[in-house]
Amino acid sequence: MPDESTRLRVLNIFFHRYIEMLYPYSDLLTTSTNFEAVALVFDSERQTGTVISNVRYMKQIVFAIIKSLPICRIIGVRGFIRGLSILRSMSSLWLSMFGDQKVKHLDMLAVQDQYRGQGYVSKIMTPLLAECRMSNTLCTLETQTPSNLPIYEHYQFRTVKVIPLPNSTLEQYCMAFTPGVAE
Numbered sequence: 142m143p144d145e146s147t148r149l150r151v152l153n154i155f156f157h158r159y160i161e162m163l164y165p166y167s168d169l170l171t172t173s174t175n176f177e178a179v180a181l182v183f184d185s186e187r188q189t190g191t192v193i194s195n196v197r198y199m200k201q202i203v204f205a206i207i208k209s210l211p212i213c214r215i216i217g218v219r220g221f222i223r224g225l226s227i228l229r230s231m232s233s234l235w236l237s238m239f240g241d242q243k244v245k246h247l248d249m250l251a252v253q254d255q256y257r258g259q260g261y262v263s264k265i266m267t268p269l270l271a272e273c274r275m276s277n278t279l280c281t282l283e284t285q286t287p288s289n290l291p292i293y294e295h296y297q298f299r300t301v302k303v304i305p306l307p308n309s310t311l312e313q314y315c316m317a318f319t320p321g322v323a324e
Contacts, residue, residue, distance in 0.1 A: 147215060154212050155224075156249075162205035163248060166198075170265055177253055178261035182269060183246040226307075235302050235315045236281060245273055247282035266296050273320050280318040285311045297322075 160169070166187040170180040188194060206225070213221045236244060247269070252261050273280045282293065290300065293316050302315040 151212050151215055151224075154209060154215075158205045158209045159249075161208070162201045165201070167248065170269065172261050172264040177256040177259075178265050179249075179251050180247060180265045180269070181249040183244075183248050185244040185246070233281075233283065235304065238302070239279060239281075239317075243276065243278040245269065245278050245280045247280060250282075262292060270296060270318060270320075273318065277320050279320070282316050284314050284316070287312075287314070290314060290316075 160181060163181060163183055167181050167183045170182060172178045188198060210221070212224070216224070233246060233248075236246065250262070250265060270280060272278070280298075282298065284290070284293070285306070296318060298316040298318045300314050301317050304313040304315065305311075306313060
């Protein structure tokens, strides 16, 4: 992105459409009505895997891409296509390694800058992982930020796969929390 302002405009459109796309399959968690921290948690049990369910999901993806086209005015068509290509390589296809096991996937976790370092991640993670323990559900996530690894390791997430992102120096760290293991 050419500058921070452009990056924020693009991310605003992208995340709005991304949440719209995943909302039927996810829970949106927040710390309070002030939204100090927010998380989007995909629940595998809401995506049944039937042909109809898969078609609906693909339709959601297509609509999200179409609704994101205004980004082209900001970063151009080439930038938009490059962004889609990066997103495709950052997919959650690695989750297939868990077969039919129930999964809650922490798809997004954000803490407003002024609230960082004040325990707001715990206010999201503690109830989420307690729910995973109670229902014996695997919890997974991805991060491309190596400095995030110790934060998630604190909650007993373990790196299960590292995927280098094509044409980039970034790597996707795929992590899993398994209830009852190393607690």
